[in-house]
Every structure is written in structure tokens, then in C-alpha cells.
Amino acid sequence: MININLMIKERPRVDWRRVGAIAGLGSAVAGFSLYALAWWTDYSEVQQDLADLAPLAESYRKADAQSGKLKEQADLATRQEQALARIGRNQAPTGQTLVLQSVFAAAPPAVSVTGVVIDQEQVLLLTGQAPDFASAMQYLRALRELPMVSAVEERKVATTAAGGTTFTFAARVRREGAP
Amino acid sequence: MTRQRLLICVLAVVVLFGLPVYFMDGALAAGRARLEAEQAALAPLRQQAAAVRALEADLAERSKRSAAVQNRLIAAQPFATIQAELTAAAKQSGVTLGSVVLEGPAVVPDWPGVSRYQATLTVKGDRNQYLAFLRLLEDHRLLIELPEANLRMQTPAAAKSGVPGVEQVLELGFFVSSPGGKP
Numbered sequence: 057m058i059n060i061n062l063m064i065k066e067r068p069r070v071d072w073r074r075v076g077a078i079a080g081l082g083s084a085v086a087g088f089s090l091y092a093l094a095w096w097t098d099y100s101e102v103q104q105d106l107a108d109l110a111p112l113a114e115s116y117r118k119a120d121a122q123s124g125k126l127k128e129q130a131d132l133a134t135r136q137e138q139a140l141a142r143i144g145r146n147q148a149p150t151g152q153t154l155v156l157q158s159v160f161a162a163a164p165p166a167v168s169v170t171g172v173v174i175d176q177e178q179v180l181l182l183t184g185q186a187p188d189f190a191s192a193m194q195y196l197r198a199l200r201e202l203p204m205v206s207a208v209e210e211r212k213v214a215t216t217a218a219g220g221t222t223f224t225f226a227a228r229v230r231r232e233g234a235p
Numbered sequence: 236m237t238r239q240r241l242l243i244c245v246l247a248v249v250v251l252f253g254l255p256v257y258f259m260d261g262a263l264a265a266g267r268a269r270l271e272a273e274q275a276a277l278a279p280l281r282q283q284a285a286a287v288r289a290l291e292a293d294l295a296e297r298s299k300r301s302a303a304v305q306n307r308l309i310a311a312q313p314f315a316t317i318q319a320e321l322t323a324a325a326k327q328s329g330v331t332l333g334s335v336v337l338e339g340p341a342v343v344p345d346w347p348g349v350s351r352y353q354a355t356l357t358v359k360g361d362r363n364q365y366l367a368f369l370r371l372l373e374d375h376r377l378l379i380e381l382p383e384a385n386l387r388m389q390t391p392a393a394a395k396s397g398v399p400g401v402e403q404v405l406e407l408g409f410f411v412s413s414p415g416g417k418p
Contacts, residue, residue, distance in 0.1 A: 073237075077244060088252045095259050102266040109273050116280035119287040126290045133297045135345035140304060143343075143408065146381035151373035153366050156384060160362065168399065174384040 155180065155204055155229055162198040166191050178229040180205060186221045189213070199227055206230045307378040308412040313339060313352050317409050320377060321354060328367035333357030333402075340411060351380075354407045362388055365401040372407070380408030 146152055152174055159182060163169050171183040182199075186192040192213055199208045205227040212224040309316045314337050325332045339352030358368060365386075372379050388399035 073241070077241070080245075081248060084248050084252055088256070091256060092259070095263060099259075099263050099266060102263065102270055105270050106266065106273065109270075109277065113273075113277055113280065116277060116284040119284035120280060123283060123287045123290070126287060126294065129294055130290055130297075132345070132347075133294065133301070136301070137297070139343060139345045140378075143380045143410070144378060146373065146383065147379060148374050151370070152381070152384045153370040153373055156366055156369070156386065160366075168388075170388050170399070172384055172386040176383055 158202050158204060159199065159227075162195065162202055164191055164194050164198070167195045174229065180227045180229055181211070182223075182225045182227070184223055186223060188219050189215050189221050192221045192223045195223070196225060199225060202227075204230050304378065305412060307376060308349060308410050309352075309377060310412060313337075313409065313411045317352060317354050320375070321356060321407075324368055324371040324375070325358070328360070328371055329364040330358050330360035330368045333359060339409075343410065348413050350411050350413055352409045352411060354409060355404065356407070357402065357404050359402045360400070362399045362401055365403060378410045380410075382406055 155174065156172055159172060159180065160169055163184070164186075167184060167186045169182055169184040171181075173181040175181070184192075184195070186195065196208065196210065199205060206229075208225060208227040210223070211226050213221060214223075215221045317337055318335065321332060321335060334355075334357050336355040337352060338355075340350035341353070343349045343351050358365060360368070369381075369384075372381055382405065386401060386403065388401055
């Protein structure tokens with residue numbers, strides 16, 4: 057007699073615990089691998105940054121060591137520029153000829169300018185003679201209209217018994233770039 | 236028993252992976268902290284270095300301007316050059332030069348390598364000629380220190396030609412580059 061039960065192959069049973077354990081372990085290994093990769097990237101970056109800082113610090117220190125000498129050079133250059141500005145103050149483009157020509161040209165034919173002084177503060181002192189008081193005032197008005205002078209004022213006006221007038225006017229020369 | 240084994244397995248996994256993560260995190264945090272500390276320590280130096288670089292650029296720019304000024308200095312034979320330039324300007328403008336006194340050299344404060352020569356001259360001519368002479372000096376290729384204008388003219392009665400005459404003493408400064416000097 058044949059035992060039929062021996063002929064039927066028993067279907068293997070799924071060991072769900074083992075499956076779960078293997079899946080869990082696999083997930084843990086995969087997760088850890090991803091984490092380790094990300095960590096390694098960050099860590100290498102930080103180490104690279106730290107390594108880069110050393111030569112950077114060295115270059116900063118070298119630059120810092122030069123700063124004293126450079127500041128001295130810059131101070132000297134500034135003093136030279138100031139000296140140059142002082143020396144060349146009356147050369148073009150801020151020359152005085154244009155001012156002188158303008159104040160002479162502004163004078164009416166009867167008015168004679170006999171003295172012009174420009175001081176270091178760019179104040180213009182004009183002295184002259186006019187046949188009468190009205191001509192002197194006409195010159196004053198003409199001076200006020202000149203673009204390169206500002207704040208013209210009378211300093212002294214003297215009229216003789218014969219009507220002749222001597223005058224002294226002061227005006228400030230408008231510097232280039234000033235309003 | 237089976238449950239205990241499972242628990243042990245889970246614990247083993249946690250320990251096996253958790254401990255490295257803990258130490259790796261620690262190492263990364265320590266590295267970042269060190270980086271931040273070193274960067275903070277370098278910040279003032281970085282600012283200083285940036286200022287130095289700006290100063291270097293500024294000096295390079297100034298050096299170019301200084302080289303341009305160098306061309307406006309007398310290089311050699313100052314007396315002959317000054318005399319020749321003044322004579323040429325006088326001829327061109329029509330003024331007459333009276334006495335011409337040349338003196339030098341004098342040290343220019345704050346300008347090493349450059350010396351100053353002075354020319355004191357008497358200029359005669361009418362007003363227009365004098366202004367033309369002054370204009371030539373103002374526009375001259377050489378660096379000339381011109382005094383502030385102080386002009387005295389003849390009165391109309393004294394001026395026969397109609398244009399007031401001028402006889403003016405001028406003190407002019409000329410600048411000479413010394414060999415090897417840095418302008």
C-alpha cells in the first residue's frame with residue numbers, strides 16, 4: 057500500500073519573519089550607505105575648506121605685513137598731490153587770465169581799471185577810475201553779471217568835486233565745480 | 236525565545252548602524268565648528284587684506300598720474316630751459332622782458348626727487364600783451380607755479396596807445412626732476 061501523502065510534495069511555507077528581517081537589514085544597509093555617502097561628501101568639503109584656509113591666512117598675513125609700508129606710500133602720494141595742487145593752482149584750467157580778461161572786458165569804455173589783485177582765497181579786488189558815479193555803478197552791475205565771479209560788493213567809491221569817481225570793488229572768483 | 240532573538244537582532248542593527256552615525260555626526264560637527272572658528276578668526280585679516288588691495292589699486296592709479304606729472308618737469312639744464320621758455324613766451328606774446336633772475340635749486344616739501352627753481356622777471360608791455368604772456372604760462376607744458384595776480388596798470392592819461400601799459404614783476408616757480416628721484 058502506497059501512502060499517498062508521501063507523494064504529495066508539501067508547498068514551502070513563507071517565513072515572514074525571515075523576510076522581514078532580511079528586508080529590514082537591507083533597508084538599514086541601504087539607508088546607512090546613503091547617509092555615509094552624504095556624510096563623506098560634507099566631511100570632505102569641510103576638510104577641503106579647512107585646508108584652503110591655511111594658504112589664505114598666509115596671504116592675508118603677508119598683505120597685512122605690507123599695509124604699513126603701503127600706508128606710508130599713500131600718505132606721501134597724498135602730500136605730493138596736495139603740493140602739486142598748490143603749485144599748479146593758477147595753471148589751466150583754473151587760470152587767472154580768463155578772469156582778468158573778463159573784468160577788463162566788462163568795463164564800459166569810459167571806465168578804466170587800474171589795479172587787479174586776486175588773493176589766495178580767490179577774492180578779486182578791483183580799483184579804477186570812472187568819469188562819473190553812474191559809470192562806476194554801471195561797471196559794478198556788469199561785474200555782477202559775469203559768470204565766473206560771485207558776490208560782488210563795493211568797498212570804496214569816492215567822487216571828486218569835478219565829478220570823477222575812483223572805485224574799489226571786491227568779488228569772489230567762482231571756483232570750478234562750485235555752485 | 237524567538238521574540239528575544241528578534242529583539243536582539245533589532246538591537247544589534249541599531250547598535251551597528253547607530254553608533255557609526257553618532258560618531259560620524261560628531262566628527263562632522265566638530266569639523267564645521269573648527270571651520271567657523273577659523274573663518275571668524277580670519278575675518279579681520281580678510282578685511283585688512285581687502286583694504287590693502289584697495290590701497291594697492293589706488294597707489295597704482297596715483298602712480299599713473301604721477302608719471303604724467305613727470306613729463307611736466309624739467310629734466311636737465313634748468314637755467315637754460317627756463318630762460319629759453321620765458322624768452323619764447325615773451326616773443327610770442329609781445330611783452331619785453333626786463334631783468335630775469337634765476338635761482339635754485341630749493342627743496343620742495345613733500346615731493347622728494349623734485350627741486351624748485353625760481354625766476355624773478357620784470358615784464359613790460361600793454362595790458363593785452365601781458366595777459367597773452369600770462370595765458371602762455373598758464374597753458375605751458377611745464378609745471379609753473381604762478382603767483383596770484385597783482386596787476387597795476389597805467390592810468391588812462393598815461394596810456395598813450397589807448398591800451399593801459401603794465402610793468403610787472405613776476406616770481407615764477409619751475410620744477411626740475413632730480414636724477415633717480417621719484418616724483
